[in-house]
Amino acid sequence: MIKSKYQFIDTPALIIDYNIMMKNIEFMQKKADEYGVKLRPHTKTHRMPELAKLQMEAGSGGITVAKVGEAEVMAENGLKDIFIANEIVGINKLERIRELNRKINIRTGVDNKFQIDQLEEVFKNEDKGIEVLIEIEVGENRSGIIKKEDLIDLVNHIKAKNKVILKGVFSHEGRTYNVENVDKCIEESIKSQQRTIECANIIKALGVDIDTISIGATPSLMHSKILPEITEIRPGTYILMDVGQGSAIDDFEKCAATVLATIISKPTEERVVLDTGAKALTAQSRTLGICATLGNGLVKNSDNIRLSRVYDEHGLINNRDFSKKINVGDKIEIIPNHICPVCNLYEKAYLVSGGNVLREVAILGRGKSQ
Incomplete structure (x- = not known):
């Protein structure tokens, strides 16, 4: 039936079918469990703490956000393990991260020395340092480290700091949105995972004890296997789809x-x-x-x-x-x-x-x- 069952709701209105949503949550959690990885869903999709809590209750090990403002809202509503999968630049924003770091477990993404220097300045008097993950560019042509020598240089720059603590790498295989078929999606996903793992191994070889190799994009994670070295996945849209x-x-x-x-x-x-x-x-x-x-x-x-x-x-x-x-x-x-x-x-x-x-x-x- 083309006419909606919800003729009594005023329009325009955003409607979420609870049963479909819960099946989507269960699907991705089951996949994460099968591969033995942590599911850290990207809540920029919905920006609703209530839905984030449903994801956590189903087994997610923390959440991902894109903005400091999102992190603050989630923290204010009981979410205590948050990764900002973005390069946050600016003293004012980093001071807000510092306030969050005093209350919850929070990490942020990095890909440049300027950001590292700002973080060190903001956190210099803190007992608790700020944990970071380096973003790896895997073909989306957006942010992230591209060259091996730049990765090594950035790692060494972080090692020289007192309050910036390198804990891993992350990537977003966004190019899988634009491939021509599912087989190509899987192929590109595997390539992205391999590059992310290779960069993690470079960091380990430099003597840094990292604990996180994180990937994320809904199309690839709906289709592709997850390589054994990956520790975490960060899909977002899967909960609601479109x-x-x-x-x-x-x-x-x-x-x-x-x-x-x-x-x-x-x-x-x-x-x-x-x-x-x-x-x-x-x-x-x-x-x-x-x-x-x-x-x-x-x-x-x-x-x-x-x-x-x-x-x-x-x-x-x-x-x-x-x-x-x-x-x-x-x-x-x-x-x-x-x-x-x-x-x-x-x-x-x-x-x-x-x-x-x-x-x-x-x-x-x-x-x-x-």
């Missing part, structure tokens, strides 16, 4: 999060207008690879009906057959192309099951990007 991730596994039944939308106009026989545009769904899309998306969202329980365009406050569907099946005032659910920025657009999510609202969940990390 059109991109559903495309990667050719299954949209695992998509737990949808945006509830109202049909507000049918100006022509084929044009359907929704009250959900870029401010409710974002305008993000992917054009390449196994995570490619068509249009601006997928209508749940439809025969591959996609939004053709979004304006700020309007979404458009141009499909004559679809238009015949719904009326102005009906509410439908849209699976977003990319759920992570969508969660950040809402103050709350409705946790639902079988046509009933179980409870409302505050998105306490919304906007916490500083």
Whole structure:
């Protein structure tokens, strides 16, 4: 049935199917357990402490965030083991990490000397130093160490510090989003893992006793094996999934999060207008690879009906057959192309099951990007 069961909820609204979400949580925890690695889910996907706690209760060994603000919100709500998988630069931000370090177990990512020097300055009078992981570039062409000589130089720079403690390496195989098929996704994932492990071995050979070799990306971890030397995985989107991730596994039944939308106009026989545009769904899309998306969202329980365009406050569907099946005032659910920025657009999510609202969940990390 194309019409949503949740006609009584006002729109636009973020809806999370509890049962689907819990199956997703259980799936990734089971995989981590099978390979004997720690699962440290990236909570930037949902920014909800309540969902992070569900992941922890299922067996996760801590959480990952991208921003200091996210870490603060999670810590304030009882999450005590946090890794910031990002290069945090700026004395003000590092002083906030210092405050967190006094209360919880926190680590942060690094890839340059400037950052190391700032950390040493901020932590110089602390009894407890700050633990860091070096980011390794594995093909995404983003941040992270690329050259072996630069890695050695940075390790030696850290070894000369008193309060910056090197504990491992981490990487993000984001290039797996853009590969042409699942076999290539697995191949690239293995290459990324091998490079991360090689860099960890270089550090060990320099006499540093590290304990963490961490990888993370949902598409690869849905498909690939995990090499024995890896100690930790950091997928994020798997908990809710979206059109991109559903495309990667050719299954949209695992998509737990949808945006509830109202049909507000049918100006022509084929044009359907929704009250959900870029401010409710974002305008993000992917054009390449196994995570490619068509249009601006997928209508749940439809025969591959996609939004053709979004304006700020309007979404458009141009499909004559679809238009015949719904009326102005009906509410439908849209699976977003990319759920992570969508969660950040809402103050709350409705946790639902079988046509009933179980409870409302505050998105306490919304906007916490500083």
